[in-house]
Amino acid sequence: MAAEQNIKPQETSLYEVVDLLWRRKTLILVCLAGILLPIIIANFTLPPVYESQTTIIFEQSREPIAAFDVSDAFSRKSYIVNQIEEIKARTLAEEVAHKLAPETAAEILKDQGRGLSQEGRRQLLSQRIKKGISAEPIRDSDVILIKFQGPTPASAARTVNLVAETVKERSSQVKREQASSTRKFIEVQLPAVEAGLYKAEDAIKGFKARNQVVSLSDEAREVLARMTEIDKMYAGTVTQKMALEKKLEAIYTKLEYKPDFSEGSSKMTSGAVADSLRKSLLDLQIEATQLSIKGYHPEHPQIYKLNRQIEATKNKLVEELANISRGGQAKPMPEMSDLLAQIPPLQIELISLEARELAIRDFNTGYESDLSKLPYKELELTRLLRAKDVNENIYKMLLEKYEEAKITEAGKIGNVRVIDPAKEPLSPIKPRKALNLLIGLVVGLVLGVGLSFFLDSMDNSVKTAEEIETNFGIPVLGLIPSIQSEGPRKKKRNGRDEISKIASTLVTKYTPRSPISEAYRAIRTNIQFSKIDAPLRSIVVTSAAPSEGKSTTVANLAFTTALAGAKTLLIDADLRRPVVHSLFGLEREPGMTNILAERLAPEKVIKPSGVENLDILTCGAIPPNPSELLGSQRMKELVQQLKAKYDLVLFDSPPVITVTDTAVLSNQVEGVVLVVLSHGTDRRALARAKSLLSNVNANILGSILNKIDLTGIGSSYDYYYHYHYYYYSDDGQNVKRKGRFWDILRPGGRRG
Template identity: 30%
Template sequence: MDDLLQQPDAPPEASSARSGRNMFQVFWQHRGLLLLGLVAGLVLGGLSFSRRQPVYRAYAQVLVVKKQSIGSLIGDRNDPNRTLVDDYIGSHLLVIRSPLLIEEAVRKRDLGSLRSLQGGHAAVIIQAGLRAEREVNKDAPVGASSNIINLSYSGSDPGDCEIVINAIIESYKDFLDRTYKTTAESTFELVQEEARKLTKQLKEKDDAYAKFRQDKNLLTTADGLPFNETKIQEYVRREAVKRDDAKELRDRLASVRKAISENKPLPLILALAEKKYDRDAPVAKANVAGAAALEAALFPLQQQESDLTQFYGEDHPDVQRIRRKIEATKVFYKGLDAIVAEVKGPNEQSPAQAAVNALEIELVLAEGNHQYAKSVLEEEVKQAKSQEGLHATDKQYREDIKRTTVWLDGILKRLQEVDTSRGSGGFNAQAIAPPGPGLKVSPVLWQFIFIGSALGLALGAGGAYLLDMADKSFRTPEEIRRRLGLALIGHVPFVHKPSSPVTVTDAAGNSVELDSGLATVHSATSPEAEAYRGVRTALFFSTHGERHKVIQVTSPHMGDGKTTLIINLAVSIAQAGRKVLLLDADLRRPRVHRAFGLTSRVGLAEVLTGAAELDEAVQVTAIPNLSVLPCGRRPGNPAELLTSPAFEDVLDDLRAAYDYVLVDSPPLLAVSDPCVVAPRVDGLILTLRVTKNGRPAAERARDLLIRLKVNCLGVVVNGVGKQGAMAGYGYDYYRHADDYSSPYTTADHDAHEEQGADGGLPALSPAPRPAGQGGGPVASGGPVAGANGHSRPADE
């Protein structure tokens, strides 16, 4: 049972039903709270408006024009690309609102004597109310700036606002005239002093660089790059060519030797060697190759020696280094001649051997050239690395001198401009829209009304939302359908029952007391009876006209009126001419037999245990076409009996014998019995009552039915109406769920009483009654009298 009560995965329609309520519905439900918030907001807005002090604001416009100096005009003539646009208004906006200018205006114009500025620091009050903004011209081109300033001042007196703005404009004009003259002279002196400093620094840096070049004897190109970097690149290319030549000769020599070892034809061997060689070919080739290589190696060194000697003189270290390289090169190639002489073979040689000897001589020369090129490259790289620090210092000198030169050029240009414009320039400020008396700008009634209304509605909406979140009840049947995602097949109003049991006569002429909750019998024309017939009609449509249907009726909790619904529904279907059997599967708290004045000595429990046959247990009621299979004596293992295959066999037999079989079962959330019955029936009707905090229980019941994959035909809402909406309609046995889950009883009071009457069956221990139920016996089939004099169904 515990795992069945877990929240299951609901289908999409159930999930959408569980989604939050439409906020418009929430607000409409609590529209009184929204109206109260609106009224409160309006009242508070009106009170705030009446208590606010009036605020007045005066306006003015000031045109600020920059004077053009003679120097700038000449510069414009020389440079037509120079623009006169200078966005200076941004700084002037800050100047107008600066404490310095405002303090000066207060002191010179005696603004502290104004009535609106008394009682505090006049300058602080003015700065708080003063606004300065640039005029925005929507028709101007993109990027164009306006040189008109909009001034405004807000205060408590309209006349004082005009006086304050006039004083600010006059102080602003005085500030421009006084400040520009002082600034022009100071600027010229500062720029002149900076030019002298930069000139001195540039002279010192040029001298230091010249001394550095003289001491270090660095060779650089016209761009200032190290001279040996170009030589290194040439040596790298030369070393790569020599390496490739040696590799190609090694490959050819290997191919010729392989062909000789494999006794290939002579033409093929000579073809691999590329030439036919005679006896004197190796010597001649070696001599020619050696002389050419020596000449090629000495030429660039001799050229470099000539350039260095011309630039530095005979005794310079670089000249001496090049001469040592020349001597080393000559010695190296003499060594190659000796190697070639050793490689040279005897005079009498075959053409193939002559080809091999020639290739060997070429290889020796090529490898010698490669080694020499490699040694020259390594020597040059070593020399370059040794001078890296010197070249870095040389570069830093040149860049520092270049930066200082650029700075000095800019300073000199600025000095010329300042010197030319010292006698002119500055700014002219003119009020093009003089201020007038202040206009009232605050408070505005509609703003307070709007803000108060908005705040009041927001508070009301927040309260409505919180109330809706805290409310766990169903307020309307429509809300039940929307939240549970189940069809509503009936609304049963609150039942006004007779104060005493009603007696009818059965087919045999015997008087039978029926439960006062059977409105379909006692008040056939009442709205309650019509509501039950509406449920019957919905049931007929939900079964699509099929016959032999087994319908289970249950509820989430006790007190939802499921037994009252099932007995009236059974009577309504029987009155429609259908053969109906009412099965009491509530083996813990059976009450169906009492509603029809029947006994419960033999019933479903005895049929399931094999103590009685089905025909013996079924009893005919005083209602035509309606029979009842009571519970019988309450067993000690009700859940196990309902789980047994015998129960399913009983349902199959009843399904074949009756048009409709209505099964009354305990509440879903109380015990596991209804969960055992539900999968064996053809459909299920869930009944519930609109009660406080009843929504979570109904949703849990819905989720449980979804998990069991039960065919839920719909929901019947009980107790709809003024009294029924919150009234507790039920009986004491179902007051708490733990009463249902209490330890199993082994007998009930009715069975004990009936056994004592005829002595036919062994007595069972009487079941204990809940506190407050009373200890006296209850007449078989009789109702239980309520405290208000109305009779209630004995179960719910």
């Protein structure tokens, strides 16, 4: 447990990061392929989508009937928002679908809707058009950008241009309807005003004939001039008020609502804020009208200040009325929102006109008292002339507006103008192949690298020799590279029927001059010098867990020792899963268990390996009690007997943490060597193995780090065998492997 607690985290260098990524390259490539493959398939299978765009501007009203037009009082921001909603409305899409050329409609629908009726195809087409239309305002302007996405460049351009033209036609139609409403109102008023004018003229003529009065005195003319001007202002105000009421009636009729104008605009608002703003607007408008009647110029500072206050109050009241109109209601249909947006500014204009009417009426009362002071005949003539002038002015104004309304109604004047007609796009916007591939590449790399680091953080295996020495306090006797021998392939080509496992593991036999054979020779030397005074005669080679390479390691170590001239005996002490006999192609029985159980002579059981100075003692029959057999007195005597006959006795024993066999055997020999699988042996298993061996006072000589990777660009031990390292080919030629460019990533840069 103490060994487990002493495990310390290792600092990570850039070279180790490269090593990690190289080891996980397969995972990274799989992640890249998993992300990129669907993207590539989608890029080549999805139909292209083309987008074309046009810009339109909603200009302020240029109508000649300004006296009856209050469009400037609209909130431009809400007006643009309403127009955008109308552009995206279903009714506009249906109108565009109805106008669209058959060939363009066929391009948009493609092969869909073949079995539908003409009406069904039109509905499907309008749905496609509605789905493909988008509109957005250009900031700080009255310009709207309209886009349409279609399957071909031509269909996208034609459709979006037709959308702009339809919006333009709709705007003209609204203007024509407004002009028609004004014309109808004037047509109703003209006969009455004309009759009043004729009546006034006849009254003047009869009065002059009866009373022999031809002209007025100077005083009477002055009073008449002032009153006529006031009456003219009053009549114009009343006429505008009536026109606005007619407009509101027309809007309410479309909204199926009946207004009551009998009490003016006082019932058109609700809420404390709206009522307060309405009262402020009335007061300001009355004050401005009184100053105008008194003869103040429109540019006078007082008039200018009042007009600015009036405009600010109107804007606030527009917002408040719009909020009241929207409160508690569901979002209206786009075709209704434009009508609703017209109501607040018209109501505010009514408030202003009421204020003007009230102010003019007050002034008129004062002039009536001045008029009553005139002589009777002059008074009557003045009143008749005043009535005639007022009717004449009203009649002229109505005639002028009537003609202007007829011109507007007959024309195609609207407040929408196309700025940039759409052109056919040169390339599709979907699929964006390069961007999709780039995103896929980034996502695949991030996913692969992320999984690599995640899996590495979850990997609790031993990876480096430094880790073994630092964290576990076990000396590293040597490193065994994971390099495949060329021996097996040569023997197969020569037609020899060798066991492939033997050929791939006993590299010291088949390729004695290879780097891996040199590694075993280095391990043999390190073991010899681990105890100089009394050379080691018996060693157990084991591992913490199964499948870590202990059997192949001890076999190759036995070969190396024998080739050095030392008389060596390799004993298969793994009485549960013996493999040594398979490595050398020998029969398992008789073996060591036969010596122990049947008391056979060792020399009758020991088999030659075919290599000079190397003998093999196989396992023998697998006993039911391996631990008791290995711990028996007979086993101790056998070890001493074999040590006397051989220079070195090597034992292949079971893994330490799985069974107690190795712990029992380890205190009968002079040393134990632990085989550690690089990136395979769990740290906790190694710590447990050391603890179990220490508990029986085993002499742990050191460890062998097996199967380290020397082939990758980030190999941590590449420099041990390839960097300024001479290794031998099978023909005996010296070969020097050059350092590689990624070695500069290793701490310390290039070496040698």
